[in-house]
Amino acid sequence: MSTTLSDDLTRLSAVQMADRLADGAITSEQLTQAHLDRIVRLNPTLNAYLLVDPEGALATAREVDRARAAGEDLPRLAGVPVAVKDIACTEGMTTTAGSRMLADFVPPYDATIVTRIRDARMPILGKTNMDEFAMGSSTEHSAFGPTRNPWDLDRIPGGSGGGSSAAVAAYLAPLAVGSDTGGSIRQPAAVTGTVGTKPTYGAVSRYGVIALASSLDQIGPCARTVADAALLHEVLAGHDPMDSTSIDAPVPDVVGASGTTDLTGLRVGVVREISGEGFQAGVQARFDEALDQLRALGAEIVEVSCPHFGYAMAAYYLILPSEASSNLARYDAMRYGLRETPEGSPSAEQVMAASRDAGFGDEVKRRIILGTYALSSGYYDAYYGQAQKVRTLIARDFEAAFEQADVLVSPTSPTTAFALGDKTEDPMAMYLNDIATIPANLAGVPGMSIPSGTADEDSLPAGLQILAPAMQDQRLYAVGAALEARLRETQGGYVIEQAPEIEVRA
Template sequence: MTDLTRLTAADLAEALTSGEVSAREATQAHLTRIAEVDPAIHAYLHVAADSALATADEVDAARAKGETLHQLAGVPIAVKDVMTTTGMPTTCGSKMLQGWIPPYDATVVRQIKAAGMPILGKTNMDEFAMGSSTEHSAYGATRNPWDLNRIPGGSGGGSSAVVASYQAPLATGTDTGGSIRQPAAVTGSVGVKPTYGGVSRYGLVALASSLDQAGPCARTVLDTALLHEVMGGHDPMDSTSIDAPVPSVVEAARRADVSGMKIGIVRELTGEGFQPGVQARFDEAVALLTEAGAEVVEVSCPNFQYALAAYYLILPSEASSNLAKFDAMRYGMRVVPEGDPSAEQVMAATRDAGFGDEVKRRIILGTYALSSGYYDAYYGSAQKVRRLISDDFAAAFARADVLVCPTAPTTAFAFGDKLDDPMAMYLNDIATIPANLAGVPGMSLPSGLADEDGLPAGLQILAPAMADERLYSVGAALEARLLDQWGGPLLDRAPALTKGA
């Protein structure tokens, strides 16, 4: 039998529908792969073997009765540990929530379960989604399947790593400033941040409510579209959810056509500051789009230069507010100092022990930015910059159907290289942050291997709000040409650990 863990989600779904394989066989194959590989990669914080197999058995029984099932029924999936899940822990990579089992499912999780997809487990992440390397997890870093001494990106490094190492065909992620797209870029996988409000945030433990967006992670553009369709849709439980149909992302991915489209290269997000190998693969990918019938134009977004500064005022401000609920009074960790401590002393001791350094750094920064006398100068000014960035996008999309740039300025860096330099770490998100500030959708897909280190580089596609299908049309067309050029999937060039050799 074909190694089931090597199949795309689309191919596995066909095999399940035809009866060639059972959902139990597919789920067990991935659980076996997890047992073999994850001790070295540490991408999962919790493996839900029993419940995953139980779901698979339910799917097999329903299929045997001839019931109509979702096309992804029986296809296993991993869930980022920032999404609430009944029956399994949700820790957000933090000691603060160690062992916490939520009483309800996030809407995204509920939709995954309704589709009959066995949940293999919860994936590792930077604590409360704060980081670009997964080094800030309280439970240890996840390793990049391409090189175990390098980071898999963040905050969703666990989700990108399980996909790239064939421990799951699909995974969910969340993207506040690039936490789906940057991990995809450095692991050679595909990740999408949908339009803000296109996927429900209900049940996502909030980092920055005006920026957070759940989205899909996979190994191919079509697989990502299939999961996007499951995750998307209006949710009355989320006041920011868009009451509109999910864009036709699967149809666009299957069509894979860019003929007549205008592709805008963002002048401010190329060239200086980007690793030469990353830039070279980007330039080659753009040339392929031209060969496929697209017209390439250069656009300028001058206010993007202020995006990083604005983001690191808005995000910490919202985070300091959202994380105030972790106060040792209602749920989660509680540290009680000796003697007869006051409630305030219990809160202080708990937050000191439960939060890591990066979380504390951002809470302090956000609290300062929101404090009396500084609100207008910092948070208020950042929101004005945010509007200017949205205006830049509007002007650029008046000239181009989609915008493109490298996803991240470099390939995966070594553990510890940027851990003691927060600014260097933050700069990894320089190309992804503008999309979150404006609420527009973005995709990262592999553009090739950088010459300097042989590690994956990513190309980012950005589209207007609610035009998510354009990401998939362009992404699938480029992916097809890159696969022809490479002679097969990029992950086939990964080390033996990834291939299972």
């Protein structure tokens, strides 16, 4: 019986959890324990979490319960548990970034977003699985095994933040933190039937979040509903003097915007270059229907063109590896991380080489080599230099498009979840998953993925991406919330409710 009760609690939205905690209808300890129980039961099958911290989570939960009983004023999400992608440093809690290199790395400090979560009094359930150093679209590049998609255990949950999205989709957490360098929050959200936001670049501090590509990385919320995502977004966002690229301006009212029900007068742009050809029929069909629903909500649909989006993928795969090759240089076994000592009396250089060889997986090595090459003298102008020019052109495409439309929309990912192992041997096919999400990272604009329904051909969820101008993150939540409510009406419930029961595998 208790298992059923626990399961019931995990099925609440974060908003409902917060309300019931505030009412005193449930305690944070019950809520946290319910999630921990479910994690014990399902995580061995899903591998969504790399580390679970029952003691820490329960300690926070009890502390919140005690404070609430004492009548203290508490933050909105106090007592609502959360999962954190294993890319954010957590003091005293192993942080691996999905890499063998950091398998035993225990940070001596908290990332700013972790501090903000602690200040919000949210119990941290654990750290979620990811592609190594966030390089991938399937979590298959994790050094600790892939995460399975709760909709179909033989399929990928997206990546790099597949662990966070799978945890949320499987009710192993109501909320999770992700990071998005080229789509790592949005694409997993799309293929797991959940919601994910990449805020405006600089909206959320990157301090303490292990860097992939500094000029592209952004932290954001993963949730099952738009309103839930808004609450976590509000916790995460805000200026941080420890991050020079952090925006020193008030956080847009995303929570307020997530109550929007009417889009009258809103101009919604459909980007010609990221829809239609190359997109799976069921994904495209749900997208087209969503456009109809947007019209029904009062929005005007306009077609816009972003002619340079065709070069986004190429530019991205020069800029990302270039920055990554430099960001990952610090993993040299000298001060922390895996150390591999060759026979004899090796030099520091030989230890570095052996450790990096043993500690990094193939995809990481591939990108380090690409980036090292792209930055080399004689090639810099042709590769990194050109890619930066493309980046400027893409930003201009966005500027022009946002003169015609208040938000842009597209399918989030070209396909529904593909099978585990399908694309591991073909990096280019893997990279193409992010074709619709990459432009937002290059331009620094915010993007969100919400479920648009399930594809007819495979009954798997599809995602719809909303893009807004920089620092207008609230528009994502306004459009996302209104469309989510409308689709719930027309489809008879949230998309996530169509997910099958998870069969426990030994």
